[in-house]
Each structure stands twice: as C-alpha cells, then as structure tokens.
Amino acid sequence: MTDLDTPLLDPKLLRLLDLLYTTRSVTRAAELLGQSQPTVSIWLGRLRLTLSDPLFVRTPEGMQPTPRTDALIGTVREVLEGMKRLSESQAVFEPAASKREFRIFMTDASHVTLLPRLYAHVRALAPSIRLEAATMDARLVPALQTGEADLALGLVRGLETGAEAGFYQQTLFDQDWICLCNPRHPRLGGKAAPDNFSLDHYLAEAHVAIVSGTGYQLLDATLKHLDAARRVLLELPGFLGLPAILSSSDLVATLPRHIGSSLAEAAGLRILPCPLNIPSFSVKQYWHARYHHDAANRWLRSICAELFLQRKP
Known part of the structure; x- marks a missing residue:
C-alpha cells in the first residue's frame, strides 16, 4: 500500500480513541461525544478495521487498551492538540508594532x-x-x-x-461634478458672476482640461452626446499645477466634486455648479x-x- 492508499482517520474517531483511553467506557465516551452508544460502537469498529487491532478489550475493570493503543495514544493526543490549535488559531495583526x-x-x-x-x-x-x-x-x-x-x-x-x-x-462614496475658476474671473468671479451658470455660459468660456482618467472620459462622452465642444486652451496630464493656473487665468476647470472641492479650499478658488449632466461615479x-x-x-x-x-x- 502506498502513502496515497493509506486511509485517513476521521478526527472524530481519534477523539473517540482518546476518550475511551481516558474513561475505559463506551457509554461514557458516547455521552461526552453526544452520540448514541450504538453509533460509538460502529465508530470503534471502524477504528479497529483501519488500524488492524482490537485497540480495547472488555474486562471487569472496563475497556482496557491493547499494547498497540498504548503505543498510539501519545501520537493521537498530539494530533488532536495540533488540530485544536489549528482551529483556534487566527492570524493577528498588531498595527502598533508592525513594520509592514x-x-x-x-x-x-x-x-x-x-x-x-x-x-x-x-x-x-x-x-x-x-x-x-x-x-x-x-x-x-x-x-x-x-x-x-x-x-x-x-x-x-x-x-x-x-x-x-x-x-x-x-x-x-459617490462623485458628481463641479466647475472651478479664479475668484476674480472677469465674468464669473465676484459681483460679475451670473445668477445661473448655464450651459451657454460654460461653452462661452475658455477651459483647462485634465486629459487623463475616468473623469475625462465621462466628461468627453457627455459633450459628444450633446454635440457640444469646449474651447480648451490648455491640457494637463494631472492636477499638479491646476490651482496656480486657475488662480492666474480666466480658464474654467470641470472636475469631480471631491478633488474640485479640495483644490478650491486649498487655493481659494470659486466653485460653480456644473451645467453638464455628466454621469456620476463611485x-x-x-x-x-x-x-x-x-x-x-x-x-x-x-x-x-x-x-x-x-x-x-
């Protein structure tokens, strides 16, 4: 018989062997396992067949182990203890001490x-x-x-x-859209700001475009759907430098609200409602x-x- 042919012992059978060794009683072992005595007797039969040994012999003093059982019990208890530690173990992460x-x-x-x-x-x-x-x-x-x-x-x-x-x-969190501009913008800043920043106002202005990421794709698709085009005078690959550019020009930027609000707060930029119905995203x-x-x-x-x-x- 090869290693692959060797039958594997069910953990409950190992537990039974341990309890029988401790209690010397099938009845008591059945109670501790929460099983009926006939069921435990069947399990014991499986153990005897698998290990090719009677394992326990009935005597007036109870079920006495055979020499084979005496030799096995230490290993059986080590296996049971190892299985207990394995089932109880849970990887613990201690952030305060970690250098991960x-x-x-x-x-x-x-x-x-x-x-x-x-x-x-x-x-x-x-x-x-x-x-x-x-x-x-x-x-x-x-x-x-x-x-x-x-x-x-x-x-x-x-x-x-x-x-x-x-x-x-x-x-x-979900993202919708806003527009940013210089708070001193000649048409959109201060008292010159329109009561309603409409699509006509939006398309009449010059724009700075961030030409990367999902946001740009959604904005571009919305403009194509409207058959409209912005007058883009400056394209940027990212947000670095955008606050300084808006603060020193009359360009308008269209951004997701989270990044737009953060830049506006940091640089004192004016926030305008976005007149485009650009799909929100998460x-x-x-x-x-x-x-x-x-x-x-x-x-x-x-x-x-x-x-x-x-x-x-």
Whole structure:
C-alpha cells in the first residue's frame, strides 16, 4: 500500500480513541461525544478495521487498551492538540508594532483627497507602517493578484464590470461634478458672476482640461452626446499645477466634486455648479479574494472604510 492508499482517520474517531483511553467506557465516551452508544460502537469498529487491532478489550475493570493503543495514544493526543490549535488559531495583526509596507494603487487626485487623511490616521495608529502610492496602470490587476499590492482606490473599469474574476469591491462614496475658476474671473468671479451658470455660459468660456482618467472620459462622452465642444486652451496630464493656473487665468476647470472641492479650499478658488449632466461615479476600494481574510489587509480596508465610507441616511 502506498502513502496515497493509506486511509485517513476521521478526527472524530481519534477523539473517540482518546476518550475511551481516558474513561475505559463506551457509554461514557458516547455521552461526552453526544452520540448514541450504538453509533460509538460502529465508530470503534471502524477504528479497529483501519488500524488492524482490537485497540480495547472488555474486562471487569472496563475497556482496557491493547499494547498497540498504548503505543498510539501519545501520537493521537498530539494530533488532536495540533488540530485544536489549528482551529483556534487566527492570524493577528498588531498595527502598533508592525513594520509592514502597504502598497495602494490610486489616482493622482487621491493623492490630494484621500492620501493625506489615510497617512495621518495610519501614522497615529501604527507609526512604523510604511505606505506606498502606486500609479493606476496595467500592473494593477496582477499586482493585486500576487500580493505585490494590497488595495486599489478609485474606479477601476476592469474590476468594476467583473471582467477580472476573484476581486472584491466596496463603494466608499459617490462623485458628481463641479466647475472651478479664479475668484476674480472677469465674468464669473465676484459681483460679475451670473445668477445661473448655464450651459451657454460654460461653452462661452475658455477651459483647462485634465486629459487623463475616468473623469475625462465621462466628461468627453457627455459633450459628444450633446454635440457640444469646449474651447480648451490648455491640457494637463494631472492636477499638479491646476490651482496656480486657475488662480492666474480666466480658464474654467470641470472636475469631480471631491478633488474640485479640495483644490478650491486649498487655493481659494470659486466653485460653480456644473451645467453638464455628466454621469456620476463611485469611488471604491478593490482587493483580491486571496487576501480577503488576511488580517493586515482587513485592517487596511477597515481604515479606508472608517475614513471614507459615505454613510447613507
């Protein structure tokens, strides 16, 4: 018989052997196992057949173990104790003592809106933990699958549509749209601002466009649907430099509310309602199923949910 042919002992049979060795009584062992005496007798028969030994012999003093059982009982109890430790063990993550590095895929907008709060919170709870913000690109999916990265924050189309299997997602908050401009804009700032910033006002102005990410695609699709075109005089690959440009020009920017509000507050920019009916979208956190129960990953996700989850009334 090969190792693959060797029958595996059911844990309940090992438990029975241990109890019989301790109690010397089938009746008492049945009570402790919560089984009927006939059932326990059947289990004992299976043990005897599997181990090719009577194991216990009935005597006036009770069920007495055979030499084979005396030789086995130490190993059986080690196995039972190991199984107990295995079933009771749960990976524990101690953030205050951890020196772990977490790698999170996020947009450059999240560097402004999410990362400062996330870092400050993590630093307060776990001063030795290191965070790395990774750029949203083609490496995202394989990195989450292999554990090279822990989390993605934003809107990831492939994961959003289910094109990639094995991923979890949690919606954190929804995004609609606003417009930003110089508070001293000659037509939109101060007392010159119109009571209603209409689509005609919007299309009459010159614009700065952020030409990357999901937001740009949604905005561009909305304009095409309206058969309208903005007069874009400046294109930027990201948000770096946008506040300074708006503060020193008469350009208008159209942005998701979260990043727009953050930039407006930091640079004193004027917020205008967006006259375009651009579809809203949800910012989510994504992680791979392999790390769904990982204690450290669960801690990181709980922090993001605590900080950013939009509680519904």
